[in-house]
Amino acid sequence: MKIAGKTMRTIWLAADGRSVEIIDQTKLPHQLEFATLRTVEDAARAILTMQVRGAPLIGATAAYGLALSLHDDASDDAIARNAAMLARQRPTAVNLRWALEEMRAVLADVPREDRVAAAYAKAAAICDGDVETCRRIGVNGLRIIEEIAARKKPGERVNVLTHCNAGWIACVDWGTATAPIYMAHDAGIPVHVWVDETRPRNQGAALTAFELGAHGVPHTIVVDNAGGHLMQHGAVDLVIVGTDRVTANGDVANKIGTYLKALAAKDNGVPFYVALPHTTIDWTLDDGMVIEIEERSADEVLKMAGRLADGSVVTVEIAAPGSAASNPAFDVTPARLVTGFITERGVAAASTEGLLSLYPERRR
Ligand code: MRU
16 A cells, blocks of 8 residues: 555565564554664564554564564574564464564575575565455455445445554555455545544554555544444444454354444344454354453553653553552453354355355365
């Protein structure tokens, strides 16, 4: 997608052919800054501190992180150690584990002296694969938006609500939840997005609004608690969110607050879609409630960052001194609340059968 008219990805190989460049998402939306990852520790830190975030992008970053580690030590032991270290950085998004398993499977068949080249090639393939997968999610999701637009008066806008950031900034390009939106906008459908601000880290206000605005998609930021009200008043035609992990029975882990949006959507008859690539499905689990939910620092709840009139970015305290805070980063939406999955292979019911209809090779 484009920033200031320039086509970009979120992660790419640097000109030296060795280090890796990323958009530093902790600086958005106030500054567009890039960071260079030179070591596996840099990659791990970028994932942990959320310089990169979003399930597909942390997978891609981990893949390059493992490639970076091989310059120092390409032994089997070191690969296992570094893969485990990278996987520990964020526990909920299964794409991280998926990408590392893909890397290890390739490296296992390659002699030690060829592993660096093989790892960089595989990491690049993971990135390219993500772009194509997200593009196809967009094509499949576009049909849903087209159907809704066809039921409206000419020129009447289609209102999509989204939570957190499952945009191109969370992937390598296109995004999952946003890909159908970008395609609808590009096709001339008057689409408008309600952007949940997504406390505590404000990925909606800071990132989704930033990237929609950069592409020219009309959008409005709302506080996280506004979604139910908007749905009650007919202001939301459909919800599309991303996900960090879908279990084999169709339960959905995503940014904290997603579950409440799904409940409100169910109560108001608003379609609630989850957009996902195959890399987000955890075929080893049959119940979303057993997914490990990342608990993050209380500081993210107790403090907020913002820009002052003079342009400086500061962090301020927003709570009574001494109060404790709890910060679960994700929640689980049961499959029964999900209207459908939008994947690179098509749209299906959020159920074991629905997933298997798209991925028949997973039938046991
Ligand atoms: O904590 P984050 O910002 O990494 O959480 C991101 C989300 O919850 C996204 O919805 C999810 O990773 C899907 S990204 C295509």
